[in-house]
Amino acid sequence: MAQSPVLSISRRIRSTPFTRRVEAAGVKGYTVYNHMLLPTVFDTLESDYHHLKSKVQVWDVACERQIEVRGRDALRLVQMLTPRDLRGMNPGACYYVPMVDETGGMLNDPVLLKLAEDRYWISIADSDLLYWIKGIAYGFRLEVDVVEPDVHPLAVQGPLAEDLMSRVFGEAVRDIKFFRFTPMPFEGTYLNVARSGYSKQGGFEIYVSDAALGEPLWDRLFAAGEDLDVRPGCPNQIERIEGGLLSYGNDMTRENTPHECGLGRFCDTTLAIGCVGRDALLRVASEGPIRQIRSVAIDGDPVPTCTDPWPILANGERVGRISSAVWSPDYQTNVALGMIRMTHWAPDTRVEVEAPDGMRTAVVQKGTFSQRAV
């Protein structure tokens, strides 16, 4: 596999309200996510990483498409879609909600925003979850509209995120609690601002509900943050693996239950909440998963890109597979995520990983890399 193939663009791979600014800023690579462009690197993966961990970045994450569910049966529908108990959810809350099919297989791991009792946004990972939700709504003849609104998230991430955001949206942003959102004024309208984002460095996601505001918002953030060394950024492969942030399609697929992904705490299948997949997950919850995602340190030189999963072996027997791996400058090892059988998932278990360039030794970690000191 060539490391840097060229991406041919077309209307089918959609650009975002921020793409022109991203291009002007010298983006060096993209991936495709929900049929849209998602930047992957601006300077180098490592310099983007160091900057993210020390300063503040603005990320074009418009590819986190929103699905709006509204109407009389809105709560009934969203509760059908996830095993997480939504009964205590209030407007202004963000919930991380695994969504599964009838067998308990992961379909997506979105963030649910409750706008009102009868109105929700579902901020999705990389799969056309809209099709599933429309199919369920149609099949159960629910009184709901299920639409993809013109809403484009822009993330502000890094330790200086709060300082930058307060200069654009006012001091009130400091009061937004983790996984809560509130409408904040911008250019004569209001944008929902959440304290959330796909990094462990802290920050916000701004739900830009009018594409025309994309460039003015981008420009305001960069003008306000010049002395903070604000830079364009994107979800960083190194930082997210260190932090144990899972990527749908990479670390989990329809093959996996939430429990295998370490998301069992979001599954309240013992309660009578009536979600799709409840029966299958109840079985898993009572027995426990027989494999689960773990952080893994892989020895040796920096690993190549993990495109197909790498087998994890113990005494020549296959006990799991690595799905994401990259060299970490801070931890001076290859940090990785992989699904490992219960026989070998205990912390400090020594295993072998069959990387494309040869066998390597590796060690199962306790928790995530970012939970321990560098």
Place this chain on the structure above:
Amino acid sequence: MAQSPVLSISRRIRSTPFTRRVEAAGVKGYTVYNHMLLPTVFDTLESDYHHLKSKVQVWDVACERQIEVRGRDALRLVQMLTPRDLRGMNPGACYYVPMVDETGGMLNDPVLLKLAEDRYWISIADSDLLYWIKGIAYGFRLEVDVVEPDVHPLAVQGPLAEDLMSRVFGEAVRDIKFFRFTPMPFEGTYLNVARSGYSKQGGFEIYVSDAALGEPLWDRLFAAGEDLDVRPGCPNQIERIEGGLLSYGNDMTRENTPHECGLGRFCDTTLAIGCVGRDALLRVASEGPIRQIRSVAIDGDPVPTCTDPWPILANGERVGRISSAVWSPDYQTNVALGMIRMTHWAPDTRVEVEAPDGMRTAVVQKGTFSQRAV
């Protein structure tokens, strides 16, 4: 927009059983299609094009994922999914089947293969149609399995396709009729071979039902076709626009009805076939669409890549938009596809197109470019 951004790869952007051969053959660009790699160019777009129209090419179209529907309610489900009347469909037939939501909006435009009375494959365009089908099956509690089998199409396209195929699969391939498939022997097993493909040059699609056979099949085709100048290829942007082959996500989206896409002949909504979207499409069918896709010749130098739709204007008023456009060496003009209002869709209507590099004159065509002599 940079013309050649780099694509960052990961497990989420899946490689195919043919990717190693495609890489070894020097692929120059990819797009992402159904979360998989789809090659876009090998030599140059134009030399690939001339070769496709005169010789034979082997295409990695494994991204045409298969959805298998099987079980007692299989026919009931597939008929719910499309407005096309499936009552006359026999095993061995391929049907092009627009699939729509309850409002008649296009969700995908797959090819349906009938394997048996209770078993179908749906060979999909670029959207997670599996999610829609699983949602409908679940909502209606149908007795079906809906799965994504390990089947990877490889296309053989071009005027010499039949000669090449007969050397690998025997003379019987010449008897396969257009949009029919039949199991053909290969390496001790049988692969379904259809006379179909995303070009107007004739050819076949081989449904490789075992990933391990991918490379042996690729190698056999190249060994057998050396004197035919067989080359690796891929759907060619120039040839497909000349031929009026629509691309889901480019030329049509959920916003469009089949009738707007010129697919009204595949909609039998006057019959009581009970498909999703029937009510909405019946309305459209009785009134006719007010806009429709047309081939358009755009004057001037070769156009840039069409990423966002380009407005079509007449007397300063917006009457449509171009969704795909490219320079055609054979027709010595820019060939394009666009959605145009009925007031301006008549052949030979002169319009203006607002391309990124300025206004251009353009002419609405009668039929497709490939229907007239070069």
